[in-house]
Amino acid sequence: MAPKTPISLMHGSSANDLIRKESMSIDEETGEVTKAEQRTPLMRACQFGYFETCALLIKEKADVNNETPSGGSPLFFAAHGGHDRCVNLLLQEDAGRLAEGDRPPTGVHAVRKKDHYQPLMVAAAYGHPAVCNALLANDADVNYRRPRPFFDTALMRASKFGRPEAVQVLLDRRPPAAEGAAAAFDGRPDGAPEAVNLTLHDGEGRQALHLAAENGHAECVRMLVMAGGAAHANARVAGGEQGHALKGRTALMMACDKGHEKVVRVLLHTEKLDLDAKCDDENGPKTAEDYARAHSETKHLAALIEAKRKERAQKEGPGSP
Numbered sequence: 001m002a003p004k005t006p007i008s009l010m011h012g013s014s015a016n017d018l019i020r021k022e023s024m025s026i027d028e029e030t031g032e033v034t035k036a037e038q039r040t041p042l043m044r045a046c047q048f049g050y051f052e053t054c055a056l057l058i059k060e061k062a063d064v065n066n067e068t069p070s071g072g073s074p075l076f077f078a079a080h081g082g083h084d085r086c087v088n089l090l091l092q093e094d095a096g097r098l099a100e101g102d103r104p105p106t107g108v109h110a111v112r113k114k115d116h117y118q119p120l121m122v123a124a125a126y127g128h129p130a131v132c133n134a135l136l137a138n139d140a141d142v143n144y145r146r147p148r149p150f151f152d153t154a155l156m157r158a159s160k161f162g163r164p165e166a167v168q169v170l171l172d173r174r175p176p177a178a179e180g181a182a183a184a185f186d187g188r189p190d191g192a193p194e195a196v197n198l199t200l201h202d203g204e205g206r207q208a209l210h211l212a213a214e215n216g217h218a219e220c221v222r223m224l225v226m227a228g229g230a231a232h233a234n235a236r237v238a239g240g241e242q243g244h245a246l247k248g249r250t251a252l253m254m255a256c257d258k259g260h261e262k263v264v265r266v267l268l269h270t271e272k273l274d275l276d277a278k279c280d281d282e283n284g285p286k287t288a289e290d291y292a293r294a295h296s297e298t299k300h301l302a303a304l305i306e307a308k309r310k311e312r313a314q315k316e317g318p319g320s321p
Helices: 041-048 051-059 074-081 084-099 119-125 129-137 154-160 164-171 208-214 218-233 251-258 261-268 288-293 296-316
Strands: 024-026 033-035 279-281 284-286
Touching (some): 041 051, 041 074, 041 084, 051 084, 074 119, 084 129, 119 129, 119 154, 119 164, 129 164, 154 164, 154 208, 164 218, 208 218, 208 251, 208 261, 218 251, 251 261, 251 288, 251 296, 261 296, 288 296
Antiparallel strands (some): 024 033, 279 284
């Protein structure tokens, strides 16, 4: 079967010409509607996952590191679409041209101008585990953080948008958690790939667990708690440059405040979860139960916490502290 050929090439365009696509695009995060940018044929082929066309264009010396005005390269388009074969092809070509003495590759460490994403963050945010694996195998920075005011990571993006498959790929880069405590971030053998750091926080002081809990992604919460242990489950929002409204809250508090019952149930299965933790809210100190009782539609979550407290008391027996 002949490879699909971009229409632009049929009209005499070279492999590296920027072709304007007159259409509108919607940013899936912000909902912003904008005109689509100029893209090269290779970018278009990567966008739609046309592997054979990508291979043909690269053979014709298409520039794998060409960028749109906002910084989108063929790799970004392939990562966004989840096209792992195209991603691997681009990375192989990029590495090969570096070995031949061409200009240094942008590749996995490229930073997109419009939003400061790296390709791994794009793949994680859109839930493409195979692409995440390919990028990590080529030394993508698993703990890259966007600059001020964001400070978020690939793990945070996957957790916020509820991408458990991507979360699992990123967590696979972490040593197993010790019993009852978070695993050591730097406890890896010499030469081992850098482990994902669960304790990094974004511009509002939230860790990946807080983002998953706040947005109701129970499976991501389960994975993160299993990876980090009870100490991580009790971690508090640090407060950040974008305000301190959430400072001091735990994942359980955030889930109760938002009414995410599945998340609350996952967290309550965590041994040594602090049910009585308090944070300084604008109306005074509050516990997770207080946040649950604040809204009529979330009051039943307070009952779940009280039931867990009674269950623990029965297990510990009379006279326990």
